[in-house]
Amino acid sequence: MPLWAPKLIIEKRYARSIQKLMQQFALLAHSRADPADILDAWKDYAASAAFQKAAQDIAMKMVTHLFSDGQKSWREAARVNSRGREIYQALQEELTGQTGVVYHELIGQNARLIGTLPETIAEQVTRYVAKEQQKGRRAEEIAVDIAKIFPEKTKARAELIARTEVSKASTTLTRTRCEQVNIRWYVWRTSEDQRVRDSHALMEDVLVCWNAPPSPEALNHERSYGRYHAGNTFNCRCYPEPVVKLEALHWPHKVYYQDRIQMMTLAQFKQIA
Numbered sequence: 001m002p003l004w005a006p007k008l009i010i011e012k013r014y015a016r017s018i019q020k021l022m023q024q025f026a027l028l029a030h031s032r033a034d035p036a037d038i039l040d041a042w043k044d045y046a047a048s049a050a051f052q053k054a055a056q057d058i059a060m061k062m063v064t065h066l067f068s069d070g071q072k073s074w075r076e077a078a079r080v081n082s083r084g085r086e087i088y089q090a091l092q093e094e095l096t097g098q099t100g101v102v103y104h105e106l107i108g109q110n111a112r113l114i115g116t117l118p119e120t121i122a123e124q125v126t127r128y129v130a131k132e133q134q135k136g137r138r139a140e141e142i143a144v145d146i147a148k149i150f151p152e153k154t155k156a157r158a159e160l161i162a163r164t165e166v167s168k169a170s171t172t173l174t175r176t177r178c179e180q181v182n183i184r185w186y187v188w189r190t191s192e193d194q195r196v197r198d199s200h201a202l203m204e205d206v207l208v209c210w211n212a213p214p215s216p217e218a219l220n221h222e223r224s225y226g227r228y229h230a231g232n233t234f235n236c237r238c239y240p241e242p243v244v245k246l247e248a249l250h251w252p253h254k255v256y257y258q259d260r261i262q263m264m265t266l267a268q269f270k271q272i273a
């Protein structure tokens with residue numbers, strides 16, 4: 001398992017927890033025969049303190065897991081590095097510093113995102129109900145459909161949120177920790193599964209500066225989605241590997257610099273780094 005990759009288990013657990021929370025909505029659908037009643041019941045539950053608290057708990061578990069997992073990676077990096085003491089020191093003071101601020105922000109963002117899930121699903125269901133009513137189907141039949149369709153829709157949504165947000169949060173934590181110890185560059189790593197898109201495969205093993213994210217699509221002559229760092233876009237399992245020690249890389253090395261990927265020797269790189 002690569003040292004800096006966010007563990008897949010964190011993503012799986014996050015997806016499962018979100019789905020479990022959403023089961024409550026499925027239960028509300030099962031006991032009602034009118035689609036309008038179902039939607040009302042969902043709205044009430046989504047606005048309840050119990051639901052908000054559960055979303056907050058789930059987000060906190062995920063971010064905390066990532067946070068401590070990342071600490072292990074940094075400790076491991078510090079162990080084999082001359083800057084070890086500086087890194088240890090930074091880790092010890094984390095929760096009172098900038099990383100602590102980011103940690104709480106990430107929990108808030110994720111909790112809010114989970115909180116929007118019922119509404120997103122409700123909108124889909126509302127459209128479905130309108131369409132079926134036009135066909136002249138009876139309310140009771142449509143209500144049965146909703147109870148059936150709902151779990152599939154939430155499962156797909158929960159998986160997308162987990163895949164995208166775990167990756168993004170992990171990149172954000174790594175970046176913040178890099179900033180604390182003045183590490184300006186990272187190596188873009190792709191995940192090993194076969195879903196890596198071409199534009200990201202192009203970025204594999206490329207040195208990237210935290211101050212200048214690339215547009216992988218533009219580099220691959222595709223329509224650009226804008227500039228972003230490894231792991232920072234939807235459905236992306238890439239991750240940044242902080243460059244703790246330049247000499248540990250193979251040289252010459254690929255570097256993303258001035259909007260293209262170039263080969264540089266260590267001496268050339270040191271001039272721009």
Ligand SMILES: [Zn+2]
Pocket residue numbers: 190196197200231235236237238
């Ligand atoms: Zn990717």
